[in-house]
Amino acid sequence: MIELFSADTPNGKKISIMLEEINFEYKLTKVDISKGEQFNPEFIKISPFSKIPVIVDHDNNESIFESGAILMYLGEKSGKFYNKENRLKINQWLMAQVGYVGPMIGQHHQFHHYNSGKSKFGEERYFKIAERIYTELDHRLSNSKFLSGDDYTIADIGTFPWIARHEWHDIGLSNYKNLTRWYNDISKREAVIKGFSFMNKNEVIPKP
């Protein structure tokens, strides 16, 4: 059984979506990052940078931090969405998500959504970068069904929850037709709908 330590954020949703996709039984332990629970000494033992998500695999007592590493672990363990033959491609798109797409869109959330009016420089910088990411993903998806090729993989699972915050971005997802096609395809998956609302059963995936 997997224990998922998480909060209701895009990084958190990646793992609940994956667990639903592979149909693993899991127990959710909420970490309230707005109250500083990520700094509890017990949590730091499994999360050295005090961040969610983390999983503990109670089958072997392994704990895993970093969402990309967790997706790889679950992909290997389940044999799903992390095809051995395509790993070089999947790893690139997954690393791009954890090292670029997530952190940059996260900054856009900070400056544009949570703290607008506080820094013109920050707002403009991350708006432009977020827009550029939409364009880059749209370009990739103009010649590939999913990010790493023909199949839906952990790279798509990692990226989807960031684009699902598109209403906060004010970039206009529907103007990016390939990204919208990809987004709509993934939004329809039963496991994605379930994993997306893992903390709030009434939450629905925003339409483009």
Ligand SMILES: N[C@@H](CCC(=O)N[C@@H](CS)C(=O)NCC(=O)O)C(=O)O
């Ligand atoms: N690189 C990490 C990023 C995780 C991350 O930024 N988590 C945020 C929530 S989305 C967090 O736990 N923030 C609490 C803090 O930094 O104190 C991953 O991909 O797992």
